[in-house]
Amino acid sequence: MEKIIQLQRKFAPELTQIIEARYNLLRHIQHTQPVGRRALATLLHMGERVVRAQVDWLKDAGLVEFSPLGMSVTAEGQAIMADLAEYIRLLRDLVGLEIELSRQLNLRKVIIIPGDSEIDRAVRRELGRATAGVLGQYLTDQMVVAVSGGSTMAKVAEAINFSFPATTVVPARGGLGEVVEYQANTIAAVMAGKLGGRYRMLHIPDGVNEETLEAILDGDTNLRAVAEMIKHADILVHGIGEAAEMAERRGVPPETFAKIERCGAVGEALGQYCALPGKIVHVTSSIGLRLDDLAGIGTVIAVAGGSAKAKAILAVVGAGGQDVLVTDEAAAKAIQLLIK
Structure with a gap:
């Protein structure tokens, strides 16, 4: 060929x-x-x-x-x-680029979708479809799958067309207060419905202080059980965001974000803000997964696209713990230039 x-x-x-x-x-x-x-x-x-x-x-x-x-x-x-x-x-030599990036980023696998998801809605859907396909490759019976929120993750849940009835899907973090369709709880429920499996909810928002979180966990055995399930998930599927956009969505106070920005934060995943080449510079409090928990997760699948997210992807992947990256051609080529 x-x-x-x-x-x-x-x-x-x-x-x-x-x-x-x-x-x-x-x-x-x-x-x-x-x-x-x-x-x-x-x-x-x-x-x-x-x-x-x-x-x-x-x-x-x-x-x-x-x-x-x-x-x-x-x-x-x-x-x-x-x-x-x-x-x-x-034709576009994306197979060669996948191999090159997987080696440079120390990942098990990189999958690149032709096009630019920033300007083409069809590419966004293809990102979701490809990520759903990767999830299907790693799923086996009796697994727990943790999922983050976001519009791209909503496309992943929508694209699932296979069944694993013994699967339990949980949100990786608390809610952001954004549109309901993009919250991790909603995506977990949709994904579980497509798989024919079960889901558990995490009814607590991100950003609650540590003392309050401890008090809630002490008084709610069900919530504590869900938190433990999340920490020991077999598969995590999550998105990656730009630091400034995610700080706004999470309602980070301006003075706090100014501090994060001074530290060079360019990317965010699971409530943690990362600077290049992979330094975690700020953590939001939440019940759920953090980047430093990923060593205990069986398979971690990250999905993000668009050239504007190249630095964010590079920073989050550089923080470690990722196994598979699903991205688009525009982001992959921008990452390649940043590495060079």
Whole structure:
């Protein structure tokens, strides 16, 4: 396959461009179906005439079908998507970049999704789908899975299409006071529902002082049991955020964030703020996992994308404890430049 791609680049570069363009169209139809041509053109910032010509070709090839509601990907189109995705990864040399980053970051595995999730919603969905796939590879019976909150993690839960009824899903941390759909408790419940398993809730927000947390734990045996379950989870799936954005979401006082910023914090995960190359500079109090707990977790899967998150990813991964990173092409290339 690699030799064929090299020949195509040299002898017919326009062919690879056409394949990439049609793959991108097919991917967007898959994630927004049923969708009209005009809506698709607006989504892709393309002329409607150009989109019409390409989707007509996809229809003639039996990859999409039209209905009064809009276009949808056919069963044949769905089947070819996996092969096309692998072709695009090879075409952009993402396989080589995965190997390079896994070695440089000391990770078991790096998975890179083509594109930039900051500007393309289809890439965000692909991040969720890829992370769900990694989770499925590591899941076995009777496991406890801890999950963090956030919009990307919501996509992960949404993408699960397999069943592990004996699984228990727990939130990795307390709530942030953000939209309910993105809270760790909600994501744990959705994920458990998709898996056909059970879930346990953690009804306490982040940021409560240590003395209050101790008092709550002393008086609530159920909460203490959930906290212990979280600390000994078999798998953790979590997102990574930019320090400034997460401080705002967590309601960190301005004077505290100014101190964190002076320490060089660029990334945040599990309530801990990290500076490059991986120094933890601030910790928010919470019942749940922290980065220094990750050595006791069987498999840790981190997911984050977009070039703006490159420093955040590098800082959090540098703090240690991560096993698998699922990211996108834009973030991976930005991380590569930062390392160099």
